[in-house]
Amino acid sequence: MLVFKFGGASVKDVEGVMNLKSIIQLYENQAILVVVSAMGKMTNALEEVVKLFYKKEEYTAKILEIENYHQALIDALFQDKTEITTSLKTHMQMINDYLESIDKQKYDEIYDQIISHGELLSTLIISNYLNQEGIKNRWLDARKYIKTDSTFREAKVNWDATQSSLDLLEPNANLFITQGFIGGTSDNKTTTLGREGSDYSASILAHCLNAESVTIWKDVPGVLSADPRLFTEYQKFDQLSYSEAVEMTYYGATVIHPKTIKPLQNSNIPLFVKPFLHPEEAGTVINDGEFLQKNIPAIIVKNNQLLISISTKDFSFISELNISHIYEIFAKLNLKCNVSQNSALSFTVCLDFDEMKFEELIKSLETLFKVKYNENVSLYTIRHYDANILQKILEGKIVILEQLSRSTAQIVVK
Numbered sequence: 060m061l062v063f064k065f066g067g068a069s070v071k072d073v074e075g076v077m078n079l080k081s082i083i084q085l086y087e088n089q090a091i092l093v094v095v096s097a098m099g100k101m102t103n104a105l106e107e108v109v110k111l112f113y114k115k116e117e118y119t120a121k122i123l124e125i126e127n128y129h130q131a132l133i134d135a136l137f138q139d140k141t142e143i144t145t146s147l148k149t150h151m152q153m154i155n156d157y158l159e160s161i162d163k164q165k166y167d168e169i170y171d172q173i174i175s176h177g178e179l180l181s182t183l184i185i186s187n188y189l190n191q192e193g194i195k196n197r198w199l200d201a202r203k204y205i206k207t208d209s210t211f212r213e214a215k216v217n218w219d220a221t222q223s224s225l226d227l228l229e230p231n232a233n234l235f236i237t238q239g240f241i242g243g244t245s246d247n248k249t250t251t252l253g254r255e256g257s258d259y260s261a262s263i264l265a266h267c268l269n270a271e272s273v274t275i276w277k278d279v280p281g282v283l284s285a286d287p288r289l290f291t292e293y294q295k296f297d298q299l300s301y302s303e304a305v306e307m308t309y310y311g312a313t314v315i316h317p318k319t320i321k322p323l324q325n326s327n328i329p330l331f332v333k334p335f336l337h338p339e340e341a342g343t344v345i346n347d348g349e350f351l352q353k354n355i356p357a358i359i360v361k362n363n364q365l366l367i368s369i370s371t372k373d374f375s376f377i378s379e380l381n382i383s384h385i386y387e388i389f390a391k392l393n394l395k396c397n398v399s400q401n402s403a404l405s406f407t408v409c410l411d412f413d414e415m416k417f418e419e420l421i422k423s424l425e426t427l428f429k430v431k432y433n434e435n436v437s438l439y440t441i442r443h444y445d446a447n448i449l450q451k452i453l454e455g456k457i458v459i460l461e462q463l464s465r466s467t468a469q470i471v472v473k
């Protein structure tokens with residue numbers, strides 16, 4: 060079985076959905092499991108609904124916008140749109156009913172129950188469209204197969220339960236269409252695996268089904284040494300080792316979700332990153348080989364970072380005990396520390412800014428420490444850096460934190 064993953068950008072419009080169809084047609088005699096994200100920016104739009112609801116603001120206009128977006132795609136793709144339009148309306152009703160019925164649920168739980176409709180809708184539309192076009196397929200509800208705990212928004216996979224449910228999957232179709240990003244708990248609540256988690260879904264499914272390979276179809280020619288939206292100079296890697304790919308994604312390379320590589324590495328399944336507009340191109344293969352292009356530095360930029368400087372209230376040194384308290388607060392709020400540095404009197408840490416957690420974070424830290432922070436800074440990570448590239452990148456920027464190891468430079472700038 061081949062596992063294909065199509066992200067939101069690849070199915071954002073009618074052309075995208077038709078392109079997905081033509082890629083699948085290239086692999087006619089193969090068994091394929093297709094994992095699809097929510098279309099276009101629908102996850103962001105659904106996120107907006109949850110935020111508005113939580114702030115007790117009007118959210119129905121946003122729901123209508125989401126419905127209209129899907130309806131426009133349906134109108135353009137389907138000859139007979141009755142059935143699929145009913146499904147769309149049912150999902151919109153489910154969102155409304157859920158928001159009207161909830162009582163004491165926490166933000167993260169509400170988030171997952173709402174946000175998951177993006178993937179459910181995209182796969183319903185694509186599966187029905189392919190069937191209409193004579194490409195017979197079976198729609199799978201990923202929540203029945205990817206079993207997780209109930210850490211909403213960052214669910215942990217229960218590998219034994221996931222393996223057992225996938226063992227029961229009858230290979231009664233050559234083509235399966237399922238959702239990325241979402242899973243289900245043992246008591247049938249919907250969970251999500253973290254933003255951009257569809258790649259990880261593809262990898263979980265490939266691992267448990269012992270797939271031949273995974274292909275992530277992207278709007279770039281493969282894994283690039285820098286983001287083409289930010290840099291004019293970049294190169295495509297033809298091949299990367301699993302370890303190098305893990306490092307790059309851990310530091311924030313958004314081309315693949317960080318958790319994607321490990322399950323593939325463990326079962327030695329190659330991961331291809333290919334351009335969806337040029338499926339004949341080789342793209343990048345991530346496999347067990349050596350990292351072949353060590354002399355190409357890889358630049359990873361994370362914007363919208365929060366740099367916090369924490370010191371003790373009584374001017375005592377920052378001790379291990381203090382640091383463990385600080386990390387406890389991060390862990391409780393499920394925040395990932397991107398880079399940290401400590402001196403005798405302060406501990407400085409760079410995190411992804413999260414609007415919904417910011418206040419609680421600062422409040423929790425301030426109960427024990429003195430806290431200063433800078434919002435909206437950027438973190439540059441350069442793998443296999445040299446003096447030249449550092450100079451080029453940092454020109455005109457104010458460096459507020461710098462950390463160099465043998466292979467990796469991490470620099471926070473304003």
Ligand code: ASP
Nearest residue numbers: 096102240254255256257
């Ligand atoms: N739709 C989800 C997101 O935008 C998951 C994904 O695209 O991988 O985060």
